[in-house]
Amino acid sequence: MKSWAVAKNVFRRVGKDPRTLALIIFTPLLFILMYGYSFAGSPKHLKVIIVNEDNGLASVRTEQVGRITIELKLADKFVNALNHETLEIIKSANFDYAQKQVKIGQAWAALSFPKNFSHALINAALRMTGPKEITHEGQTIRVLPSEGNENPLAVVYLDDGNPFIMPTLLQELSQAFSNLLAEQQGALKPVNLLEIHSVYNNKITALDYTAPGVIGFALTLITIMLTVISIVRERTSGTLTRLLIAPVRPWEASAGYMLAFALIALFQAAELLLVSYYLFHIHFVGNPAWIALIIFVYTIGLQGVATLLSTLARNEFQAVQYILVILIPSIMMSGVFWPLEAMPPQIQPIAWLSPLTYANSALREVMLRGRELSDITMQLGVLAGFALLMLILSVQSMRRQAYSA
Amino acid sequence: MELTLRAQGLKKRFKERQALAGLNLSLEQGKIYGLIGHNGAGKTTLIRILCGLLRPDEGEAHMLGWRVPSFRIQSQLGYMPQEIALYPDLTVMQNLEFFGDLYDLPKEQVRERASSLFEIVRLQEQRHQVVGTLSGGMQRRVSLCVSLLHKPRMIFLDEPTVGVDTKLRRAIWEHLEQLASADVTIFVTTHLMEEATRCHKIGLLYQGQLLTEGTPQELLTRTGAKTLEEAFTIIEDQGVSPR
Known part of the structure; x- marks a missing residue:
């Protein structure tokens, strides 16, 4: 009966937290709807x-x-x-x-x-x-x-x-x-x-094709998780308050985070690439420097997203909830596992709203096709714009965090 | 008498709760000001506004010659929040070094300053210990060291000696008095009457307003009470300032 009391208490607490309730009800729906709509089509045009x-x-x-x-x-x-x-x-x-x-x-x-x-x-x-x-x-x-x-x-x-x-x-x-x-x-x-x-003499397999997307997805997941949880922890422990009372401008704090996590992401990308190349013999013909550049610019943008999410989240648990809401659509719809060309036309514009779509596309072009920097200027341009916008917004949110810490 | 801080008409509301209701405050240079009040009286809100962490809905404050918040005064400001506000996975010294970097202090200076602070708060032995493994009282002492590291001219201490034993508390207060005599202005919130009596001036915050202000002796004389605790009870019961 004590187990029942524990279970009942869980339900009571869930019932009092609209966010958790929404997470329980809507996350599975979000998953299955995204899956259905994104993976339903066959390539067109x-x-x-x-x-x-x-x-x-x-x-x-x-x-x-x-x-x-x-x-x-x-x-x-x-x-x-x-x-x-x-x-x-x-x-x-x-x-x-x-x-x-x-x-x-x-x-x-x-x-x-x-x-x-x-x-x-x-x-x-x-x-x-x-x-x-x-x-x-x-x-x-x-x-x-x-x-x-x-x-x-x-x-x-x-x-x-x-x-x-x-x-x-x-x-x-x-x-x-x-x-x-x-x-x-x-x-x-x-x-x-x-x-x-x-062009590639049938050398590119489904594994090769999905590898860049999976690398992009892994980096998105890890970077956002790490950043949100770090910032939320800084805020709840009070160290963020100390940081912002010191002569540190909000942009300096944001840039510090971005630099640290972008470098961590680069290290992780190197890990992912080395394992894919040497263990799974993933087709890789591109210039690693361009891969590093794409990942650096992309993860800087991700820091911004994470900083904004951390403003919304009062604690680590809420942070995880927001992360899920952001990650599910971007992973399902950014052509990681299924080509954008095969998505229903009404879904495709949504896919192009996700920065992961541009990162995937650029990573694929460089890794699989050995494209040069000049061939991925569109994707890099969008990612750079995203990073800049997120940098500005995250500085604003750092200020707000200072006021609400 | 030179003023380090002057705040006028500070108001701050959080949804239904009026945290500050038109508060005026002046801090003299080189004096220790003690703020007393119940939980939820608005003490932390006031400190956060004065430190530039929170914007007041109304009113303004000037500190060290600049209107708050100002980036220009941040390097001269020390703040010890109620929470520990340290990185628990770093050692005591690593915490100090990090904050030293934020204040552009050279490594050597951080080391020297840390040594003298550790002596005051008796932490020499623990300097290379991971903060998370220290007792709550020790962590608060580290937190105090971080707040004083860069020799600030204005220091805000939010309940600085909670969990610190009597002997050590006296040592810390002696250091605060030394700082004050070197023209550092100190603003401290406390629940402890023993600490309140050591302040040059004390104020009683009640429902977002300063109910009374004065030296400990003045408050005792005004109310005819024997202890400060009794004095505050009388003032709160009257609900109006007897000044």
Whole structure:
């Protein structure tokens, strides 16, 4: 019965604390809703550049009238057969340019149709299926496979830096080829029609892809926890009061915290990277200096968030509650485990509100793709802006902490 | 008579509770001012306002020639809060060194100053001991050392001798008197009448207002009481200042 008294007392105390009550009721909901909404979609609007040189004509032998030229425009039909919701088609005349765009991350794939694509494809189909009857100028004629052995290959250049996106891309392209071939009554396997090249030679696995995000997530969690709890403890123990009565300006105190925890985060990042690289052989081709820079700037911003949270929290327990509320959405929605491209479009803008999204993106670009500083200026710019804003707000909140300590 | 501090019309309200209700206060340079009052009378609120940690709703205070809060006076201010306010995982010396850094004191100076303070509060043996392992009374002594480390000109002590034995309390008060004779102004809150009698001037804070002020002798004479405790009871019962 004493156990019951203890349990009853827990319920009584929980009931009196609206924050804990909210934590109990809403945290599981928050988790499952975020999971459902963020992980529900499949990739959409993946940019594919098509270089279509196919002249659309096919020269075939016939039993009745000898060799004739028919207009099939198979490459155009292929493009039309693509799923235009999943793929965003951009037309270009230059395959070199298209490949370069893929390489720099501006498009997921470049697809080139050679000049004789229609011709080579129909003849390849005929060679496999044998003669076939078609209607030509109102007359049914029998077309025969030509003797040649022309190559119908379309060349695909893929960005395989994201193992969640690549299968979707390949599946979409294969599906379109299957549809096209079914229409031509061919029996060719789609892979025979595609010559596939990729930026990273299929070296990037799902583990590689998620590693930078998990590193970002781990740093977010640890840094926010450490900072909030340290500041709350400084305040509740009274040392913050002493600190702020001394000739220390609030920005100096904030900057001191930021420096300490950003350096701790750098050390932790080095730990995480070394273990991932040597133990799990994570694909890592980037410059460690850029990784350090991203983490330094990002964690400075995190200190700010943590300082603000510590202003709200009266004690360590409340601090943990606030941490959860901030962390759950940012982890679920920042593309750590699931690509942003696959999130429902209405959720995506929210994902881009989270600084972790930019940190993940920048870490991924550098670690997996070996991108340089100039390639991640957008992400770094946003993170720097976030850090500056948080620095200003955290100085303000330090002042408030002084008044409310 | 030179004033170190002058506060006028200080008011502060926390939701339903009026912590300070238009308080006026003057502190003379080189004097020890003792503030007496029940729990919740507004003593800590007053100290926090004077130290610049809390903004009053109304009124203003000037200290060492500057309006409070001012960054210019922070290096001349010493404050010993009611809580221990030390890093329990650091040693006594490490705590002092950290606060010495904040006051830009050279390492050597911190060491010398710490030695002389440790002598007064009898902590020489514990200087390298982790603060968390010390008794409550010892921790308060360390806290006092931190407050006095940078030789402040104005010192606020919030119940400085709670948990400190009588002999040591006397030693601490002797040191405070020495500081006062060197023109340091000291503002101290206390519950102990023994301490109150050692102040140059005492004030009784009641419901956010100074009910009375004067030297210990003046208060005894005014009320006709034999002890300060009795005097305060009489004044509180009257509810108005007999000055």
